[in-house]
Amino acid sequence: MASSSLPCAVSECKRPSRALCNCCQQYLCRDHLKQHDDLIDAQLPHLADQINALSDQFNNSTLLESSGLTELNRWREDAHKTVGQFYERKCQQFRQVVQERQNKQRKELDRMRSNMNELIREQEATQVQINSMTESIRSFEQDINNLQQVHFKINPLVIDDNLISIPQETTSRDLLHEPPQHQTMQSTSNIVSNNDRHLPANQKRNPSFPGKENRGFQISRFLVTIMDHI
Numbered sequence: 719m720a721s722s723s724l725p726c727a728v729s730e731c732k733r734p735s736r737a738l739c740n741c742c743q744q745y746l747c748r749d750h751l752k753q754h755d756d757l758i759d760a761q762l763p764h765l766a767d768q769i770n771a772l773s774d775q776f777n778n779s780t781l782l783e784s785s786g787l788t789e790l791n792r793w794r795e796d797a798h799k800t801v802g803q804f805y806e807r808k809c810q811q812f813r814q815v816v817q818e819r820q821n822k823q824r825k826e827l828d829r830m831r832s833n834m835n836e837l838i839r840e841q842e843a844t845q846v847q848i849n850s851m852t853e854s855i856r857s858f859e860q861d862i863n864n865l866q867q868v869h870f871k872i873n874p875l876v877i878d879d880n881l882i883s884i885p886q887e888t889t890s891r892d893l894l895h896e897p898p899q900h901q902t903m904q905s906t907s908n909i910v911s912n913n914d915r916h917l918p919a920n921q922k923r924n925p926s927f928p929g930k931e932n933r934g935f936q937i938s939r940f941l942v943t944i945m946d947h948i
């Protein structure tokens with residue numbers, strides 16, 4: 719409590735103190751208490767400006783959102799490209815396999831036709847040769863059918879959810895900082911008054927604000943793992 723026996727805390731002031739300031743625990747005379755109070759109030763417009771700036775930044779957060787989605791869309795395009803390239807590679811491999819099989823079949827067909835021509839020319843075919851040719855024809859027919867009904871061994875593409883992680887929390891502290899309720903005991907002006915026109919001094923101390931947080935998605939390279947086997 720104020721004590722008339724204590725001098726004002728301002729060094730050059732000879733007046734007796736009138737009140738104890740709760741915010742700094744200093745005994746001050748009436749004039750210096752008023753000055754002290756005004757200095758505190760004078761910081762409010764600057765803080766109000768900062769809140770307005772934050773408000774603008776907050777209202778522009780749709781821009782941040784779209785920049786995040788741009789990353790996500792780029793990932794999707796890359797992923798589609800990766801799938802397309804994988805598909806093309808498998809098509810190529812399939813065409814190659816079919817080509818090799820058909821080359822073999824063509825040779826087999828030539829061989830069968832040549833044998834048949836020989837049998838016709840010599841007119842001395844035995845039943846064993848007829849049976850063998852019949853078996854060759856059946857086998858060849860089977861081979862063609864098999865090739866026409868090729869079934870791929872295909873596993874569905876499984877996408878790991880961890881390929882893209884979206885940060886949930888970007889600040890390390892609570893957003894809501896309730897200020898301590900400090901009041902001067904002898905209140906000559908309301909501390910939270912907004913119409914401050916007095917004492918623009920002592921405003922140099924800018925409260926530091928947390929730097930720009932890293933809001934980026936964490937995106938891993940898209941991997942396709944399908945058995946390389948037809």
Ligand SMILES: [Zn+2]
Nearest residue numbers: 739741742743
């Ligand atoms: Zn104080």
Ligand SMILES: [Zn+2]
Nearest residue numbers: 726731747750
């Ligand atoms: Zn004083």
